[in-house]
Amino acid sequence: MGQYSVQTGLYKDVTILKDTFFTPPFNVVEVRENKKDPLLELMIMSSSPGLFNHDDYQITINVKKHTLLNLQTQSYQRIYNTPDGARQTMNIDVEQDAYFSHLPHPSVPHKGAIYDCENTIKLTDKSVLIWGEILACGRKLMGESFAFKKYRSLTKVFQNDKLIYKDNLYLNPKALDFKAMGQYEDFSYQANFLCVDPFHTPQEYIDLMQKEVEKEEDILFGITKLSAETCVLRILGDSGEQLFQALKRIQKQLDKQASNLRLQKISEN
Amino acid sequence: MSTTKRNMLLELLHISDPTLPIGGYSHSNGLETYIQQNKVKDVQSTTEFVKNMLIYNYKYNDGVFVRDAFMLAKKNDLNSLLKLDEECNALRTPMEVREGSLKLGIRLLKIYVRLHDYKLLHDFYKAVKEKRTPGHFPVAFGLITSLLGSEIKESLSAFYYNAVVNMVTNSVKLVPLGQMDGQEILYKLHSFINEVVKETLDIDEEMRGLCNPAFDIRCMQHEDLYSRLYMS
Numbered sequence: 001m002g003q004y005s006v007q008t009g010l011y012k013d014v015t016i017l018k019d020t021f022f023t024p025p026f027n028v029v030e031v032r033e034n035k036k037d038p039l040l041e042l043m044i045m046s047s048s049p050g051l052f053n054h055d056d057y058q059i060t061i062n063v064k065k066h067t068l069l070n071l072q073t074q075s076y077q078r079i080y081n082t083p084d085g086a087r088q089t090m091n092i093d094v095e096q097d098a099y100f101s102h103l104p105h106p107s108v109p110h111k112g113a114i115y116d117c118e119n120t121i122k123l124t125d126k127s128v129l130i131w132g133e134i135l136a137c138g139r140k141l142m143g144e145s146f147a148f149k150k151y152r153s154l155t156k157v158f159q160n161d162k163l164i165y166k167d168n169l170y171l172n173p174k175a176l177d178f179k180a181m182g183q184y185e186d187f188s189y190q191a192n193f194l195c196v197d198p199f200h201t202p203q204e205y206i207d208l209m210q211k212e213v214e215k216e217e218d219i220l221f222g223i224t225k226l227s228a229e230t231c232v233l234r235i236l237g238d239s240g241e242q243l244f245q246a247l248k249r250i251q252k253q254l255d256k257q258a259s260n261l262r263l264q265k266i267s268e269n
Numbered sequence: 270m271s272t273t274k275r276n277m278l279l280e281l282l283h284i285s286d287p288t289l290p291i292g293g294y295s296h297s298n299g300l301e302t303y304i305q306q307n308k309v310k311d312v313q314s315t316t317e318f319v320k321n322m323l324i325y326n327y328k329y330n331d332g333v334f335v336r337d338a339f340m341l342a343k344k345n346d347l348n349s350l351l352k353l354d355e356e357c358n359a360l361r362t363p364m365e366v367r368e369g370s371l372k373l374g375i376r377l378l379k380i381y382v383r384l385h386d387y388k389l390l391h392d393f394y395k396a397v398k399e400k401r402t403p404g405h406f407p408v409a410f411g412l413i414t415s416l417l418g419s420e421i422k423e424s425l426s427a428f429y430y431n432a433v434v435n436m437v438t439n440s441v442k443l444v445p446l447g448q449m450d451g452q453e454i455l456y457k458l459h460s461f462i463n464e465v466v467k468e469t470l471d472i473d474e475e476m477r478g479l480c481n482p483a484f485d486i487r488c489m490q491h492e493d494l495y496s497r498l499y500m501s
Contacts, residue, residue, distance in 0.1 A: 152475060156359075157359075162355065163355050163356060163358075163359045164359055165359050165362075166356060166359040166360045166478055167360075167362070167478075167480055168360070168476070168477065168478040168479055168480055169480050170475060170476050170479050170480065172476075175473070175476065176325070180317075180321050180325070181303075181308065181314075181317050181318060181321050181483065182318075182321045182322065182325055182326065182481045182483050182484040183321075183325065183481060183482065183483055184482065184483065185483045187483075190482050220483065220486055221486060222363070222485065222486035222487070222488070222489025222490045223489060224362060224363045224364045224365075224488075224489040224492065225364050226362065226364065226367070232362050234362070234482055234485050234486050234489065235486075236482055236483060236486065
């Protein structure tokens with residue numbers, strides 16, 4: 001069982017890695033270039049090429065009050081032939097006036113993969129969440145499109161203990177025809193991008209996402225407002241890298257905006 | 270047929286009547302986008318749309334809530350009904366689908382609180398009015414048909430039949446299809462609806478709230494269609 005936990009803290013208005021714990025194959029590394037940037041950037045390094053049979057990753061993230069965290073992954077998450085399954089559980093707490101941004105590399109379930117992932121994210125009414133997820137159909141170039149056995153990623157977001165968003169990305173070739181109308185149709189990659197931000201209107205996010213995603217060709221996308229502070233972007237495409245880079249551009253701008261807002265608040269105090 | 274059974278048939282015909290003034294006919298749930306994009310364009314593609322909506326979307330995102338609300342109403346469990354309604358809300362990502370389900374649910378509740386004095390129904394409606402719960406259509410439908418004394422299978426059949434009638438009627442108008450084509454699609458789907466009802470009773474819980482990416486995206490795109498006849 002691999003596990004890591006991260007807890008942020010504040011030192012002179014800059015977010016620091018206050019506490020971390022990890023077991024193989026993980027390592028938590030700070031990758032922030034500008035040490036004065038209030039946003040902490042961490043990368044989860046892994047010595048494993050992916051998830052193997054019986055792997056069970058447990059992840060705990062606590063973004064403390066007034067801190068800003070961008071948590072990055074190192075590479076595509078491969079899920080190998082896992083006859084008895086592999087799983088990952090991620091529990092995230094984003095406290096008051098805290099910012100958490102996470103866009104992992106695409107997940108690639110190989111032939112025979114069985115994978116379960118559950119993400120539980122707890123927010124307050126003054127927390128900001130930027131959350132992305134990209135799923136590939138498998139090793140398409142190796143002729144392994146949708147050759148996995150089961151892929152399930154369940155994401156639940158609570159705001160002050162109230163469930164505000166639930167997404168059940170479930171793919172099972174035995175139970176679903178991926179090519180069917182309403183599913184993946186002619187595409188093979190799916191991306192979801194969720195933004196919860198009580199400090200900005202969803203329209204600001206929607207305009208930014210629209211501008212960035214419209215640059216991409218051969219994709220199908222939709223953006224919607226979930227509430228007065230939440231919006232979601234869904235994309236279907238044919239290249240994991242294309243979707244990852246498009247979402248990365250959006251995330252980068254949002255991270256910068258969060259950093260600048262924090263710098264402004266610091267200078268006002 | 271006994272008087273009670275005959276009454277129940279009339280109750281279910283009434284609540285699933287597409288002309289019930291709750292506005293079901295004004296929502297296309299993404300169909301209008303599919304038609305404008307020429308993906309749904311004839312009898313075959315309309316049938317495919319309706320079937321896929323039933324087995325991939327309605328079953329896991331609506332039928333399962335009708336079923337669970339039905340069962341919770343039998344147990345008189347208001348708190349769990351409120352939790353169920355919260356989950357139903359959280360799973361509806363496209364704004365127009367979420368708002369459509371709310372409009373239908375609240376209007377349905379308004380009709381039935383005038384007609385019946387079931388305490389659970391009034392307590393649930395009170396929670397909706399006080400904004401303690403959203404009031405989604407499948408939850409309201411399951412709750413009401415359970416209190417009326419229906420059987421679960423009949424309740425689900427009525428729910429799915431209502432959904433299919435709305436999809437077919439909208440297709441006849443929008444594609445457009447002939448009236449006879451519409452009736453043929455609808456009639457031929459009877460046994461399919463029965464199958465979906467059976468499957469709903471025994472859903473793999475892992476698939477509860479299944480994400481339908483292309484359906485969701487078409488519903489989101491509907492928000493920005495140049496011309497729109499429907500609210501979703």
